Amino acid sequence: MSSPSTEPKLCTLSGQRIVQIHPSLRCNLRCQHCYSSSGPWIKTELDPAPVCSLVSDAARMGYEVISVSGGEPFLYSGLAQVLRHCKSLGLRTTVTTNGYFLQPRWLEPVRECIDVLAISLDGPRELHDEMRAMPGAFDRLCAGLECVRAHRMNFGLIHTVTGRTWEHMVWLAEFAAQQGSRLLQFHPLEMAGRAEQKLPGQHPEEDVLAKAYLLAFALALKYSGTMNIQLDLLETAYAVAQPHLVYADELAEGWEERSPADLLSLIVLEGDGTVVPISYDFSRRFQICNLQRQSLAASWPAFLRETYPAYRNLCRTLFQELTSGNRPLFNWYEQIVAYSRTAPLRSATPETEGLLARAS
C-alpha cells in the first residue's frame, strides 16, 4: 500500500480500474448488515478456471486491481489459485475478509499474493460480536490482526456506518491507528440482503451521513500522514464538477476506442458467474455476461452496443435527479443499484441513439 496521503480522502471515487470478485457466498458468519445474505449453508462456489479466465481478460482490457470478497474469501477453495494468477499478470490484489481466518494456516499460502487485506470491523467488542452474530468474534479479530502484523501484510479496516454506529467513528479510528492499519474506510449501510430484515431503522439517513462526513473530515486531518480515512459518499458539488466519475458526462468523439476499463472502471463478478457494472446486486438488465456461457472479452462488444448506452442513460438520469436537489452528499453506489432495479430501460434518447449509431 502506498504511503498514507497527507490530504483527507473524502467523498471521492478511487479512479482505479477494479474487478470485484465474489466467487462464493459461503461464509462462516451471518452478519446482520451483510448485503449479500452470505452464510454457512451456502456450499456453491465458482470454479477457479473461469475466474482466472476473467482475470486474464480483465488485465487485457485495462483493469489493474482485483478485489476478492464473498462470502468469506478464505473459505473459497480457489483463492490461492486466483490470487497467484492475478500476480502472474502483474495485477494488484485486495482481499476483503471478516477477520475470522487471520491465522498462519490461512495466511501463509496467500500472503505473497495479497497487496492489501481489508478487514471488517463493526465497533467495540460488544457491538462487533452482536453485528457478527458471533460471541468472541472481536477477540478473534484482534488475535488475527496480531498475526497479520507478524506476517508483515498491509491491511486496512472497513466499517459499515449505521444509524447507530456513527458514534463509534472516533473509537474506530483510534483502534485502527493503534493496530497499525493504513486505511480506515467508512461505508454507509445499504439496505440490501440481510440488512433489510435484521437492521430495520438503522439505515443512515441524511443527518447521520452529514455527521459521518464531518467526523471523517476531522479524523482525516488528525491521521493525515499515518492512515488514510475514506468515506464512501460523494459530495454533490464535487460530482457536479466531475460528472465523468459517475458516467454522467457526455462521451467525447472517439469514445468507442477507449479501453473497456476506461469506459467502466468497476465491474463485479457475482457468485453465479454473472458480471455486472459498478456494484454487487446491480440489476441483471445491465449485465455484461455470465461466465458460465460467455467470457468477458467475448461479450464486451455486444454489451457496448446493446447495453452500455442504456447504462449511461441510467447514470445520467439519476445524477440529474440527485444533483438537482438540496443534498450536499449522497451514496452513489446505493442509489445507482436501487435505481438500476426500478428505472425504466431507456436507450432511445437522442444521446443514446447517437451512442448506438456510433457503436454499430
Place this chain on the structure above:
Amino acid sequence: MTDNPNKGSEAIEKELLNTLRHSNLDKDNLNDLVRIVADLRREGLQRTRILLKGIPRPDAITVQAVVEADRLSNILSHILTKTPRLQGVTVFPYGIPWPEIFHVNVDVGHTTQPALGAGMGVAA
C-alpha cells in the same frame, strides 16, 4: 507558536463527536455545515478544525484552518464571497518556524435551528 501545524488538537475529533451527539442540530443545519466544510476543503483549507459554539444548542460554527501563503488570497476571496451566514474572518501568521503559513478562523452563524424546541430530543 511552535507546535507542528500538521498536528491537530488531540481532542478535537472527540469534541466534535460530543457536539454532534448532544447538540440536536437538525438535518438542514448539518447539511449547511457539510456544504461549508466541503467548499472550504475544495478551496484548499486542508488542515481544518470544526468547532460548534454553544452547548447544548449551537448558535455558531467556527472553522479553523492553516493555509499556505500562496493560496491565501484565493481562499479569502472565496470565503468572503461565498460562505453562507459569514460573521467574520481572522487571519494571522502561524509564526516561526513556519513564516509561509497562516492561521485562518472563519466564523459562521447563526444556525437555522428552530427556536421552539424542535429537535431537542424526546420528552420524558
